[in-house]
Amino acid sequence: MSSGVIQCVVLGATGYAGSELLALLHKNPHFSVVKAFGSAEREAIRWRELAPQLAAHSSLMIEPWDMAQLDHVSVQAAFLALPHAASADIAPALLARGIQVFDLSGAFRFHNACDFAQAYGFEHPAPTLLAQAQYMLMPWYSAQAEHSVYAIPGCYPTASLLALKPLVDAGFIQGTPVITAISGVSGAGRGANPATSFCEVSMKAYGVLQHRHQPEISQQLGCDVVFTPVLGPYARGILAVCTVTLTEQGAVTNLQAHFQAQYAEHVLVQVVPAPPAVNHVAHTPFAHLHVAQKESTAVITVAIDNLVMGAAGQAMQAANQVFGLNAYAGLLP
Ligand SMILES: NC(=O)c1ccc[n+]([C@@H]2O[C@H](COP(=O)([O-])OP(=O)(O)OC[C@H]3O[C@@H](n4cnc5c(N)ncnc54)[C@H](OP(=O)(O)O)[C@@H]3O)[C@@H](O)[C@H]2O)c1
Numbered sequence: 001m002s003s004g005v006i007q008c009v010v011l012g013a014t015g016y017a018g019s020e021l022l023a024l025l026h027k028n029p030h031f032s033v034v035k036a037f038g039s040a041e042r043e044a045i046r047w048r049e050l051a052p053q054l055a056a057h058s059s060l061m062i063e064p065w066d067m068a069q070l071d072h073v074s075v076q077a078a079f080l081a082l083p084h085a086a087s088a089d090i091a092p093a094l095l096a097r098g099i100q101v102f103d104l105s106g107a108f109r110f111h112n113a114c115d116f117a118q119a120y121g122f123e124h125p126a127p128t129l130l131a132q133a134q135y136m137l138m139p140w141y142s143a144q145a146e147h148s149v150y151a152i153p154g155c156y157p158t159a160s161l162l163a164l165k166p167l168v169d170a171g172f173i174q175g176t177p178v179i180t181a182i183s184g185v186s187g188a189g190r191g192a193n194p195a196t197s198f199c200e201v202s203m204k205a206y207g208v209l210q211h212r213h214q215p216e217i218s219q220q221l222g223c224d225v226v227f228t229p230v231l232g233p234y235a236r237g238i239l240a241v242c243t244v245t246l247t248e249q250g251a252v253t254n255l256q257a258h259f260q261a262q263y264a265e266h267v268l269v270q271v272v273p274a275p276p277a278v279n280h281v282a283h284t285p286f287a288h289l290h291v292a293q294k295e296s297t298a299v300i301t302v303a304i305d306n307l308v309m310g311a312a313g314q315a316m317q318a319a320n321q322v323f324g325l326n327a328y329a330g331l332l333p
Pocket of ligand 1: 011012013014015016017018037038039040041042065081082083084086104105106153154155186187188189190191306307310311
């Protein structure tokens with residue numbers, strides 16, 4: 001258990017995930033944001049000008065990123081909501097200053113450098129850190145070993161793993177699970193891009209059989225999966241539809257009861273009686289999970305907010321638990 005308020009910095013605070021995280025940190029009495037940064041190229045801007053819906057009463061300035069600014073403050077934690085390459089470059093210098101790093105990018109989610117390079121298309125600048133990083137899929141987190149870099153899972157992997165891990169771990173699945181997951185366009189970040197502009201988006205699969213979240217999901221499950229992401233015409237949320245073939249034991253098990261038992265202690269994951277919609281969870285830290293089964297087939301549907309449960313919310317819970325605090329501080333009233 002940590003004593004006192006934890007001083008922290010947020011990098012990538014002008015982005016969608018970083019701004020959401022600032023809002024959660026401001027609601028969390030155990031954390032104090034001493035500095036927030038955009039990229040080095042950006043002029044300083046007041047957070048409330050950028051995100052009035054999140055920051056109406058805040059006077060926090062978001063400053064251009066400059067490592068030297070950390071010489072004048074003492075912080076225990078840094079939250080990185082940055083592009084993958086920027087996180088991989090900046091994290092080692094923060095760790096060298098004794099700062100615990102919570103990284104929302106994909107920079108530390110793979111255990112080895114080959115898998116990382118294959119998925120992300122560049123060599124990791126600090127490959128030795130990969131083996132030291134802890135993957136923070138929160139229902140499976142246990143504070144057994146000390147780490148200093150914490151990898152927050154991707155948004156699609158979070159939704160997919162909540163659906164599949166309880167079944168794979170119990171030996172209830174045979175064959176290859178098939179995941180089709182639809183995401184709102186905030187999943188692509190705030191940067192302007194014609195492919196994700198309002199007038200261009202309709203409904204389109206992308207990264208078919210080559211999306212970098214496929215190996216992340218496989219690594220965590222220990223089995224292959226077919227993963228198809230789809231871009232949908234809405235702002236927030238992911239709906240992951242996961243279809244599996246059950247083993248004999250899986251087929252005779254009440255899977256709803258199995259999921260309820262799995263998540264009984266995890267209030268953010270709610271097993272619901274009807275297939276969920278993204279609007280049920282948008283702007284909330286919750287995941288809604290529904291399972292239907294018929295003979296040897298099961299379809300598990302999970303809805304999350306990509307920026308909260310899929311990014312900032314899971315980072316908030318991770319930091320709470322690493323520092324021995326109430327897991328849901330900042331997340332639940
Ligand atoms: N969006 C999601 O649903 C989601 C879900 C899970 C995980 N993630 C991951 O979270 C990270 C952030 O995603 P996002 O959607 O919030 O992206 P975003 O909206 O594009 O924001 C990126 C942030 O990083 C800053 N930045 C860019 N390059 C930088 C550099 N070299 N040094 C310092 N700061 C830099 C940007 O600053 P400027 O504004 O000044 O350019 C901005 O604040 C990504 O790794 C993403 O994969 C996102």
